[in-house]
Amino acid sequence: MPExxxxxxxxxxxxxxxxxxxxxxxxxxxxxxxxxxxxxxxGWGVVRKIEKVYGMSIDYIFLP
Numbered sequence: 001m002p003e004x005x006x007x008x009x010x011x012x013x014x015x016x017x018x019x020x021x022x023x024x025x026x027x028x029x030x031x032x033x034x035x036x037x038x039x040x041x042x043g044w045g046v047v048r049k050i051e052k053v054y055g056m057s058i059d060y061i062f063l064p
Contacts, residue, residue: 004062007050010020014054024053028044 005013011021011032022032026049027042034040042050047058054061 004060006036006062010050010054010056010061011036014057016053025034025049038063 007026011018014021016024018032018036019029022029025032025036025046027046033039035042035046041063050061
């Protein structure tokens with residue numbers, strides 16, 4: 001099984017800035033920063049949007 005990558009690395013691999021990714025996911029850039037730093041966790045609805053926007057399953061993304 002492939003190693004998991006961080007949420008921030010998944011975003012970068014998708015070629016997105018925090019601002020652009022946040023807009024596509026439907027959250028504020030501050031909220032996305034909190035997800036990436038582990039201060040807060042996204043709900044399942046947001047997780048599904050992240051999977052779609054980043055083009056990868058959450059199974060391969062490490063959520064702190």
